[in-house]
Amino acid sequence: MRIMSNNNYYELAEHLAEKFKETFESVNKYGIKKGVDEKGIDDFVEHCARLTIASAVVTSPISIAGVPVDIAHTIFQQIRVTLAVIYYKTGTYNPSFRGFLNIFAMSLGVEMGTTVAARAAHQLVIACMIKVLPQILGRTTVFRLIPIASVAVVGTANYLFIKGIGNTLKNINMGDELREVA
Numbered sequence: 001m002r003i004m005s006n007n008n009y010y011e012l013a014e015h016l017a018e019k020f021k022e023t024f025e026s027v028n029k030y031g032i033k034k035g036v037d038e039k040g041i042d043d044f045v046e047h048c049a050r051l052t053i054a055s056a057v058v059t060s061p062i063s064i065a066g067v068p069v070d071i072a073h074t075i076f077q078q079i080r081v082t083l084a085v086i087y088y089k090t091g092t093y094n095p096s097f098r099g100f101l102n103i104f105a106m107s108l109g110v111e112m113g114t115t116v117a118a119r120a121a122h123q124l125v126i127a128c129m130i131k132v133l134p135q136i137l138g139r140t141t142v143f144r145l146i147p148i149a150s151v152a153v154v155g156t157a158n159y160l161f162i163k164g165i166g167n168t169l170k171n172i173n174m175g176d177e178l179r180e181v182a
Contacts (some may be wrong), residue, residue, distance in 0.1 A: 033093035041088040045166030048077040052158030085169040
């Protein structure tokens, strides 16, 4: 069994941080604005949460191999929900990456401080790995061994996770972080 060195973890975090930023930049932010305007914030969050159930339905039969796809899709929906709530609370649908990171981190209960460092994406990915991935992996990996149960359990867990993120963000006083958003 090969053990990863600290450099490998750092390289993995850097790679994931790059992918996270690419995902942020490629999201259809105007589409999110339009969705919130048409459906309202609660229905938009509900829609995103339901999409994570669909992800569980599609990836559960794949067993353990579907875990990375399910995690990536859940994080993508978390990005969409974060952008939707930013728009709902501020009127800004195309926030800066730094401002977005501040608020995204707050939704996870990670303190980034009022000024995001140059290495913020890297720090956020590390915090996400430490705080969120064990929860997601714990709820998905065990139940993937039983495909029928995995759809119900993983789908429900994904749904509740996204709904919880939406509720957390709606109740957060974004305060100083709002200056970073625009």
